[in-house]
Amino acid sequence: MNKATFSGRLFRDFITNKYLYLMMLPVVAYYAVFQYAPMYGVLIAFKDYSPLKGIMGSPWAGLEHFKAFFDSYYFLRVLKNTVIISVYSLLFEFPAPILLALMINEVRSRRYRNLVQTVTYMPYFISMIVIAGLIRDFTDSGGVVNTLYSYFGGDGTSMLQQSGLFRPLYILSEIWQKIGWESIIYLAALMAIDQEQYEAARIDGAGRLKQMWYVTLPGILPTIVILFILRMGNLLNVGFEKIILLYNPVIYDKADVISSFVYRKGLLEFSWSYSTAVGVFNSLINLTLLVLANWISKRVSNNSLW
Template identity: 70%
Template structure:
């Protein structure tokens, strides 16, 4: 029996190997196109994971990663017991949840609105206008936001007509989050709607014809045909968003915030940037970044599990 199982296992292994070779020969150009992508992830995503050891050491460039003294969880304990822990975790969660509540649905709504437009020319114009901010340099975007919200900026002057005190908006901690979220929606809504527009194109038009024959209004068609048709796409995008819930990009934050608004604007990524690159606390900032990555991994796995149980759509 053992010999039979060994022969069966060897046959299965040989069959699997021959199938892979056959598939490799049939799709060799696709595999060649895949090589740069795989190389990118290995070089820039997996190889740097070796540097996570810095979080458990007192890293100094002269000694290197392996030669630096091992300190265990010291930097994690310092972070958890510091004044900054509660503040930056709170800011990161609030901004991320605001983004999830307001920014995530925005491209879905835009895609639904564009899908309802019958004029192809108007569709193209609307899509072009909404795509444009995404391709503008982030430095330029932040410069526009800063100029428009300054004491003599256009937006500031407009709000002064309704009783605003005229102070520069980015100097007020309570206004930083709304400005950040609104600018994110304006910048990304058009680009992120592309995937939903593509998903809408795959819905069978006969379903709409049958619904119209049954007397369904356009609103009912949206709720009973359109939204269920793109729900798998929405679920996958939501899972990916949950996996990056705490990854609030530091680039835009550090271009907009200042010491006055640290109270509401300082997030994990900007804190890591400031501690690691400006104050040379490499080990401490690595520990904070590793903590952030672990939380994101847990959120990703949890969101994937819930989505698989609820609507049978998941990444794995």
């Protein structure tokens, strides 16, 4: 009886909100086709995959590819580089759009605010190929950034040939490219704060700094926590596109990360099973970090994804 009642309510809701369900259909189809269906390929990590034999026809290898990765020289190197770049990104890139949103929120001139938003949004829409080309030109011998760096002790050689400079260049370029776009969600959260709270704070004698500390930040804290949890779930997913476009064998010791290692092994060396095993390992670590961050956030601030 309950099943029939539930089915009836579901059918009536579908009829009532049929256009909403229709709008949701492309999103569901996208995740079904491009996110869930490819999970079938995880089996490749446990097989000696051959395209001629297919996934089911290839012989089982068990955990051999995982053991080969853990015992290899590259394991500690790519894991260390991935963790370091991810932690740097979390420490410097994650707070940057929050600070930008707070500063834009304090600007009273609408024209100046729109100008700042437009200028900071633009790099996000530039092609990654173009971004990488600009970085290479600016940091090459005679480039603008390299010339400025030479005034502070640089030797003038290409900065992308110096392994010690790759991580700062990568993080700074990520901030420059994404700070504007990622600030949008914080600006939206700021718009949702009740203005009466600011009026009450002003009546109590709070200046703009105290208003920001006691009204603005608590108002956007749930948004910050949710985005922080999501970032933790992708902590080791350092984008391989920019790294592949910028790195070279000279700086592999500091620039090679898990995603770029998977790219080389899978697409350049055709070690499909080995690269899939590395990717599965990376995904399991990210899943663990996501669950852990959500649990800690729920215990500390009562804000969580589930």
